[in-house]
Amino acid sequence: MNWYISLNSNIEGPYTTEQIKEFYKTGKINNDTYVLKEGTTDWKSFGMTPEFQTKQQNVNQQKIQNINPSNVVDEEGLCPTCGYFAGSLLACPRCGASVNKKISLVLVKKISVIGSIIGIILLWYAAYLKQPITVNIGDIDEKMNGAFVRIEGKIIAYEENKEKNSLRMKIDDGTGIINISAFNKLDALKKIFKDRMPGIGDKVEIVGSINETQKFGISMFLSVPERLKIIEKFDLKEVELGKLTRKNVGDIVKIVAVVSSYDKRTTRKGTVLHSYVLRDKTGKIGLTLFDKAIANLPEETKSLFNVGNKLELIIRIGEYRGELQAEIVDFSKIVKVGEENVEEMKKEEGKEEESTEKEESKKEEPKEEIKENTVGNLKKSDVGKTYKFKLEVITLSKKSKGTLLKLKDENGDEIEMMVWDSLSNRISNFDKLKSGSQIEGKFEVSEYRNKLQLKIKEAEDLKIIKK
Amino acid sequence: MPLVIILYVLLGTVVAGLLCLIPSLHIYNVAGIVLLIWFKVRDVIPYYVIAPLFMSMIVAYSFLNNIPMTFFAAADESAGASILPSVDMVKNGKGRDASILSGLGSLAGIIILIIFTPFFYFIWTYVTAVISPHLHWLLGIIMVFYIMSEWPKGAGRGKTPWEKFKDSWRNVFAGMVTFTLSAIVGLIVTTKPLTPPELSYQSIMPIFLGFFAFPSIIQTLISDSKIPHKQYKSKYINAGYSDFGVAALPGIIGGLIASYMPAVTAGIGAIFASHMTNHRNLQQASFEKPTQPGTVVKLYTPEIYYQQERVFLIGGGVTKLLYYVGAFLLLFVLTDLTPNGMGRGGLNVLLKPVFSPEKGDYFIMLATIIFSGSISMLALIWFTDITIKLLPKINIKKIYIVIIFVLLLIVYFMGGGLTGIFIAAVTTCIGCIPVFYNCRRSHCMAVLLVPIALNMAGYSDAIARILKLI
Numbered sequence: 001m002n003w004y005i006s007l008n009s010n011i012e013g014p015y016t017t018e019q020i021k022e023f024y025k026t027g028k029i030n031n032d033t034y035v036l037k038e039g040t041t042d043w044k045s046f047g048m049t050p051e052f053q054t055k056q057q058n059v060n061q062q063k064i065q066n067i068n069p070s071n072v073v074d075e076e077g078l079c080p081t082c083g084y085f086a087g088s089l090l091a092c093p094r095c096g097a098s099v100n101k102k103i104s105l106v107l108v109k110k111i112s113v114i115g116s117i118i119g120i121i122l123l124w125y126a127a128y129l130k131q132p133i134t135v136n137i138g139d140i141d142e143k144m145n146g147a148f149v150r151i152e153g154k155i156i157a158y159e160e161n162k163e164k165n166s167l168r169m170k171i172d173d174g175t176g177i178i179n180i181s182a183f184n185k186l187d188a189l190k191k192i193f194k195d196r197m198p199g200i201g202d203k204v205e206i207v208g209s210i211n212e213t214q215k216f217g218i219s220m221f222l223s224v225p226e227r228l229k230i231i232e233k234f235d236l237k238e239v240e241l242g243k244l245t246r247k248n249v250g251d252i253v254k255i256v257a258v259v260s261s262y263d264k265r266t267t268r269k270g271t272v273l274h275s276y277v278l279r280d281k282t283g284k285i286g287l288t289l290f291d292k293a294i295a296n297l298p299e300e301t302k303s304l305f306n307v308g309n310k311l312e313l314i315i316r317i318g319e320y321r322g323e324l325q326a327e328i329v330d331f332s333k334i335v336k337v338g339e340e341n342v343e344e345m346k347k348e349e350g351k352e353e354e355s356t357e358k359e360e361s362k363k364e365e366p367k368e369e370i371k372e373n374t375v376g377n378l379k380k381s382d383v384g385k386t387y388k389f390k391l392e393v394i395t396l397s398k399k400s401k402g403t404l405l406k407l408k409d410e411n412g413d414e415i416e417m418m419v420w421d422s423l424s425n426r427i428s429n430f431d432k433l434k435s436g437s438q439i440e441g442k443f444e445v446s447e448y449r450n451k452l453q454l455k456i457k458e459a460e461d462l463k464i465i466k467k
Numbered sequence: 468m469p470l471v472i473i474l475y476v477l478l479g480t481v482v483a484g485l486l487c488l489i490p491s492l493h494i495y496n497v498a499g500i501v502l503l504i505w506f507k508v509r510d511v512i513p514y515y516v517i518a519p520l521f522m523s524m525i526v527a528y529s530f531l532n533n534i535p536m537t538f539f540a541a542a543d544e545s546a547g548a549s550i551l552p553s554v555d556m557v558k559n560g561k562g563r564d565a566s567i568l569s570g571l572g573s574l575a576g577i578i579i580l581i582i583f584t585p586f587f588y589f590i591w592t593y594v595t596a597v598i599s600p601h602l603h604w605l606l607g608i609i610m611v612f613y614i615m616s617e618w619p620k621g622a623g624r625g626k627t628p629w630e631k632f633k634d635s636w637r638n639v640f641a642g643m644v645t646f647t648l649s650a651i652v653g654l655i656v657t658t659k660p661l662t663p664p665e666l667s668y669q670s671i672m673p674i675f676l677g678f679f680a681f682p683s684i685i686q687t688l689i690s691d692s693k694i695p696h697k698q699y700k701s702k703y704i705n706a707g708y709s710d711f712g713v714a715a716l717p718g719i720i721g722g723l724i725a726s727y728m729p730a731v732t733a734g735i736g737a738i739f740a741s742h743m744t745n746h747r748n749l750q751q752a753s754f755e756k757p758t759q760p761g762t763v764v765k766l767y768t769p770e771i772y773y774q775q776e777r778v779f780l781i782g783g784g785v786t787k788l789l790y791y792v793g794a795f796l797l798l799f800v801l802t803d804l805t806p807n808g809m810g811r812g813g814l815n816v817l818l819k820p821v822f823s824p825e826k827g828d829y830f831i832m833l834a835t836i837i838f839s840g841s842i843s844m845l846a847l848i849w850f851t852d853i854t855i856k857l858l859p860k861i862n863i864k865k866i867y868i869v870i871i872f873v874l875l876l877i878v879y880f881m882g883g884g885l886t887g888i889f890i891a892a893v894t895t896c897i898g899c900i901p902v903f904y905n906c907r908r909s910h911c912m913a914v915l916l917v918p919i920a921l922n923m924a925g926y927s928d929a930i931a932r933i934l935k936l937i
Binding site: 031032045047048105108109111112113114115116117119120122123124126127128130132133135142143144145146147148149184188209210212213214215223224225226227 | 506560561644648651652655656658659660661662663664665666667668670685689701705807816819820821822823886889890892893895896897899900903904922925927928931934935936937
């Protein structure tokens with residue numbers, strides 16, 4: 001048997017096996033030197049060539065070579081490890097893997113092809129049947145990035161961009177607000193809705209994918225126009241400011257009011273805020289605009305906020321530190337309807353407020369009677385009803401925008417209640433709640449993901465009786 | 468603050484380095500687990516260490532995953548395609564060289580990042596502005612190239628013309644089938660994802676474990692392959708400066724393509740780059756037989772062949788680092804055109820909800836890469852030596868059986884329970900086609916390529932309607 005050796009990028013040979021062994025002993029070649037058996041084209045390092053290996057190494061090699069050829073090769077003769085053509089060889093000439101298989105490669109091949117096709121059909125059918133889960137906007141956290149879900153809520157901001165054929169909305173479902181973006185879909189949406197396009201105040205259902213970034217918060221992409229549905233068309237009502245209560249938080253209404261005062265202030269972080277008070281004959285409400293928002297408005301819109309101007313505007317009722325606040329939902333729909341003397345208006349209003357307070361103090365408000373209940377007695381038909389409960393806290397888990405309480409009643413029946421941060425901040429000692437604490441209060445029964453839950457409407461409705 | 472960052476960089480390097488030694492476990496799976504832990508202890512860990520922590524993890528992965536990739540199996544196609552010649556080198560007892568050469572390539576990748584990225588910082592944004600409107604058809608071209616690059620093999624094997632035809636076109640057809648099936652899976656899961664909303668941040672995980680990890684394990688378990696126990700530990704690595712010079716170009720091209728183009732992995736980038744620079748088809752040619760003993764023949768010595776292998780491995784190391792680390796680094800390129808950074812790569816998608824870059828982070832990231840890369844390179848040499856010592860003692864099949872259970876648990880608890888297992892089962896079947904029909908596994912990347920290209924071209928609705936998923 002003759003050999004060639006590769007030394008210093010040159011090939012030398014042919015040499016006999018004995019000569020090669022002698023070269024190794026004298027140090028002319030080492031384990032790393034490449035050698036080639038005459039008649040082959042596969043260079044191997046000296047140390048890995050069976051002919052030059054020790055006895056034990058040769059025994060292992062023999063084991064591979066002595067396998068019965070009849071049960072070795074798959075129908076194509078490919079190495080199952082690297083796919084190299086092994087033909088009738090017992091070990092792959094490229095990677096050295098034995099082609100003596102314990103499991104039929106043909107069987108694995110058939111399973112992979114048939115499994116792929118059947119699997120894809122099942123996958124498609126599962127997706128076809130899949131109905132997206134409805135989630136509360138307040139429940140959306142970082143782990144839900146990319147989730148395919150349904151949300152229901154009111155449109156509180158709406159902006160069409162005809163140039164980019166896109167639509168942006170803000171949806172509020174009472175637990176949080178989410179931005180909706182429909183890029184390049186405006187024409188398609190107009191085709192579907194025609195003259196009944198969704199607008200501010202409409203209750204809508206949207207199915208899409210959640211996109212959450214640390215910088216911009218949560219948003220949803222509406223990639224398929226058919227996945228936007230109007231549940232309830234909004235009927236815009238004009239209200240008097242004096243009749244607004246906390247129950248109206250989140251409502252979108254039309255008001256006619258006079259800009260009665262203006263104040264400019266700067267926060268500790270350097271943000272400039274413009275605070276206005278809007279009054280009508282029955283009451284007043286605050287309105288705060290960020291400097292950035294004002295700066296982007298056209299001059300004629302800016303001038304509408306001059307003190308004394310009587311405006312007709314669509315607002316969303318918000319709340320800040322326990323006080324009702326107006327949030328303008330559409331600057332383009334603000335109309336100046338006149339001008340008024342603010343000082344006189346304030347005086348008149350002061351008199352009216354005094355007399356109203358006196359009258360109100362005389363009246364006794366009829367108290368709504370709320371029954372006591374236990375968790376175990378609750379049924380699906382109770383959804384929407386309010387009961388009094390005495391409950392013990394089992395666990396508290398902090399979510400991105402609230403705290404989820406797992407509670408049990410005296411009988412040990414369990415139920416969950418989400419307390420949003422906007423409410424928990426106003427509940428005294430809420431931060432001291434722990435496992436074993438006891439609470440009582442008036443809670444509304446609601447349903448979330450097919451499970452009954454308790455809902456707290458006002459901060460005053462929850463009392464901690466044992467910390 | 469710098470000390471805290473250094474501590475977390477060390478922690479990230481050590482955790483990722485150790486976990487990435489486990490064959491078939493991908494850095495994005497590890498990052499997903501770390502992120503889940505972070506959700507629980509976010510009040511304890513300072514916000515400013517998130518980026519350095521994850522950056523050090525991905526750097527450590529780029530280096531240390533060379534060990535399981537070289538000696539056992541690649542966790543994904545990107546990794547596998549960049550270390551192809553290591554199979555031959557392990558066979559020749561040079562697995563240690565192969566592992567370290569890939570690591571040296573990654574080290575070269577870090578030097579390239581340090582030298583060039585300050586320029587890229589300003590150029591990339593303009594490149595983005597020019598390329599962005601054309602991305603959909605560029606991705607289309609990549610897909611076409613990709614399918615066409617599956618060259619007919621084995622034409623001379625059969626006896627009859629039909630057998631010859633069948634043999635030569637089998638792998639091309641298998642590639643097309645894999646591509647099509649993967650694309651359908653991609654269209655289904657992007658139009659109507661089946662993963663529960665609470666685990667959506669990991670929705671792609673069962674798909675990728677199915678496409679890449681499980682088929683590799685199945686292949687190893689049924690093939691009865693043996694890793695040569697005898698691996699040499701040389702004092703010097705047989706590579707010269709010229710090898711790095713030759714390897715840098717395809718490495719940079721492959722890395723740039725992979726880190727910039729969405730859904731293009733290092734494997735695809737490396738194939739592109741090797742075609743562009745003609746470093747492909749490392750076939751051993753026969754040599755001219757000397758007529759006299761001792762005659763010197765200069766044509767095609769094995770050194771030239773193994774130099775090509777070395778160049779491929781170093782280039783693959785460069786590509787791998789630029790793909791994994793470079794793509795994440797692009798997130799920190801904050802300019803007027805990219806005020807929120809350039810989001811590329813899987814780690815960016817994972818971290819987007821919990822982290823947003825700020826000005827100045829870019830240089831903290833470069834420092835993190837240098838620090839973590841240096842430690843990882845030393846750790847790579849050390850762990851490679853330990854691995855070659857342990858090779859004769861370990862039973863890789865038993866390890867793989869344990870890994871299968873670990874991966875199944877990961878899929879079950881982090882990938883959507885039984886739904887995740889079902890998705891992983893389907894993609895495992897598809898992932899087995901390229902493995903057992905001898906075509907490129909990167910065809911499975913059609914799961915991302917096709918939906919992204921269709922979405923960019925505005926046809927995703929139409930396809931969803933055809934599939935009746937609306």
